[in-house]
Amino acid sequence: MVPAVSLHNLTKSYGHGKPVLKGIDLEIWPGEFFTLLGPSGSGKTTTLRLIGGFEFPDAGEISLCGEDVSRLPPYRRDVNTMFQDYALFPHMSLRDNVAYGIKIRRVPEPKRRERATQALEMVHLEGVADRRPSQLSGGQRQRVALARALVNEPSLILLDEPLGALDLKLRREMQVELKRIQKQTGITFVYVTHDQEEALSMSDRIAVFSEGRLEQVGTPQELYEHPASTFVACFIGSSNILTEAGQDILLRPEDVRVEAQGYVPSPDEAVMPGTVTEIAYLGPVTRCRVRGASEDDSILAILPSRLARGLREGEPVAAVWFRAAAYRLPASAA
Known part of the structure; x- marks a missing residue:
């Protein structure tokens, strides 16, 4: 099976010269809900941005479904990204917000409307398609952003801490929804979070980052019960060492x-x-x-x-x- 995402010896530094990523090797399989987990500054968000094409690596290779995309811009990659701030257009209806990406791709209007409606149905918002984002709760806006990512039918969706602005009860509800939708569509999700409980409850596999390196990759159960290092043991859940x-x-x-x-x-x-x-x-x-x-x-x-x-x-x-x-x-x- 060809990996949905393959990273080989990925390195990245910014202007200060200090390496943010130090030779990352990682494979993510089609249909996985895969989480990049780690504390602030560990390299997880930089890895996501490199996969999405928002940054280019200093060295190493990024392949999506077997194609080297290391130097391709975001619009040349079969990827959609969902950010924490949602980035919805306030003057557009929900349906038009969702359809915007396929409008840019010149999908005919009747087909755009059909696909946008289907995407809103998937996130249970079909009844409010004509509302504006300002008329929605935070959780509803989060669903619209997800529908917009789904409507393009990409092979990969990147999610950069999308639940961070929600309260605890709503965040847990949306964790269940995201997992349900991912399984329903079969799209590969790559999810960034620093929340260990969130990662354990949602992921098929998790990559734990620390100071620009991968400490361990495994299932939630493997990481919790058989951590490969003291760092992983202390970072995943409570522990006595x-x-x-x-x-x-x-x-x-x-x-x-x-x-x-x-x-x-x-x-x-x-x-x-x-x-x-x-x-x-x-x-x-x-x-x-x-x-x-x-x-x-x-x-x-x-x-x-x-x-x-x-x-x-x-x-x-x-x-x-x-x-x-x-x-x-x-x-x-x-």
Whole structure:
């Protein structure tokens, strides 16, 4: 199978001379919902802009469906991009906003209207096609921007943190919608975010960036359960990093429970006596930090709230976990 996107030894620097990308090699397969994840300044948005043709690489190759497009402008690539600010025309109806791209391509008016209507139906906005963007909520404007990207029927859609301006409840609703539409159309989506939970919930695979390099590429489950480095272990979800025989050990907080002081562990369990120093109620779960013999010796536990009732700060307890739940991080990445 020919990759939808293939990046080979991609490098990029800006005016200050500091490399933003340092030899990126990556393949994205047709029909994937693929996410570029990393902190600010890690290189994920630059990678997206290079794929879209908004920037050119200093070195390396960008191929889309087997064609080298490294030096082609955006309009010569079978790609549509959806930005965070939506960039809708305020004086146009929703239907005309959606149809604008195919109007530029000289698609006849009856066909434009038909395709724009179909795209609006896909995002459940067919009933308000004649409204202006100012008459819509943020979530509705986001759907219009998606419909505009879909109407061109591209092989690839790039999404640059499109949900960043939405509130939490609406953002989660739109995560479900984006995933549904991507599966329905079969179009390859390449999505940029710094939100780990968003990436885990939506993606088929994720590329984790750090300081212009790829730390790891894998499924959400692979990244969470078998991180390739301490950076990935700490960036994806909450984590406890313990040291054993000079090597980093990952222990997820949900694998830790809190027992009464003096708890006697089984041979399969490890225990750390300590004192509760922090309790944060989060609805279905409660975060609890247990400090051991020293200030640097602490463990975070995430407990079902029904099991955390009665815990108090300052209470002597025992943090307990099964030894098999601890994951030994690769020595070269520790």
